[in-house]
Amino acid sequence: STGERVCLAQRSEFIEGMKECGIRNDSLLGLNYVGAKIQGEEVGKEIVYNTMQIPVGGFYQLKLADGTKVWLNSLTQLHFPVTFTGEERKVYLTGEAYFEVKSDKSRTFVVESKGFSIKVLGTCFNVSNYKEDDVSRIVLLSGSVEVAKADKNYRLTPNQALEITENKIEIKKVNAVNSISWKNDKFYFSNERLEVVMRTLARWYDVDIIIETPELKEKVFYGVIRKYENISTILDMLKKTQ
Numbered sequence: 001s002t003g004e005r006v007c008l009a010q011r012s013e014f015i016e017g018m019k020e021c022g023i024r025n026d027s028l029l030g031l032n033y034v035g036a037k038i039q040g041e042e043v044g045k046e047i048v049y050n051t052m053q054i055p056v057g058g059f060y061q062l063k064l065a066d067g068t069k070v071w072l073n074s075l076t077q078l079h080f081p082v083t084f085t086g087e088e089r090k091v092y093l094t095g096e097a098y099f100e101v102k103s104d105k106s107r108t109f110v111v112e113s114k115g116f117s118i119k120v121l122g123t124c125f126n127v128s129n130y131k132e133d134d135v136s137r138i139v140l141l142s143g144s145v146e147v148a149k150a151d152k153n154y155r156l157t158p159n160q161a162l163e164i165t166e167n168k169i170e171i172k173k174v175n176a177v178n179s180i181s182w183k184n185d186k187f188y189f190s191n192e193r194l195e196v197v198m199r200t201l202a203r204w205y206d207v208d209i210i211i212e213t214p215e216l217k218e219k220v221f222y223g224v225i226r227k228y229e230n231i232s233t234i235l236d237m238l239k240k241t242q
Contacts, residue, residue: 001048001082008060019048020082030061036082048082054095056206064091067102068109071183074203075130096128098180101143116149116164125156126179132199136164139179187225194219197238205231 002018008025015023015031021039024032031052038048054060054076062070065083072078076095090110101109103122111118113129114136123143129136138147140156147154147162149169154162161174181188187204189197195217198209204227211217221241225234 001050017050020050023050023082030063032063033065033080033082034063034067036065038082047085049079050082051077051079053077057204064089064102066104066107066109069100071098071180073097073128073182093127093129095130096126096182098124098126098183100124116147119146119148120144126176128179130203133196134165137179138162139174139176141176141180181224182227185227187227189221189223189225192221193217194221194238197221201231201234207231 001020004017006015006017008031010027011025012027013025015025017023019038019040020036022035022037024035026032052060052062052072054072054074056075058074060072062072062078062080064070064080066089068089070078073096076093076097078097079092081090084107087107088110089104089107090112093111093113099109099111099120101120101122101124105121109120109122111127113127114131116136118125118127118138120143123145124141125143125145126139126141127137138145138156139161140158142158145156147156149164152169154169154171156162156171159174159176161172161176161179163170163172178188178190187200195211198211201207202209219242221238223241225237
């Protein structure tokens, strides 16, 4: 909250800031805020926020103070309270994350993102909202979510996706498990334009990919790719499909 930066690695340690203490980094389970506390003069005075930033090609797990689990994808940022107070549990997301929200009927869990907000009590869902993408997508795996956008509310049931573009908002039937393939070390593409496929690969492999032929951008692909393959193997595989 004071601007201090901590580099997280696969080691077990406790992390303490000028306002925060009791944050645990686990070598297997990631960052854990369940035992975190506010210390000093800040106790009870304000909501103290931390920000987690995932680099290109990065991936990390986070457990929030209420027990909610969050998996963060490459080039994602989550802004969240060290401890939750009041009637809402609110976090702010840029990028892509999968949430398993701890049920608490007395306090709604809210994800604020670019141009919309998501309200839940206890459920599992994926949010993809990178600023460079044309489509923002919320996919529900279990439970129920309500998405607020432009003074309208949209309620999702399991295996539904809400897709938001500049000109349209649409609810689609999907196989929700495929939306979190990135969490399980795979990329899953279904009827996806080559431009979107390349953007996804660029975020993970830290490369710049330029499609010089305009009509190639619109080519559509289906398939599953292992995330830890060498990128040259993946590009060769895409080449062979055409």
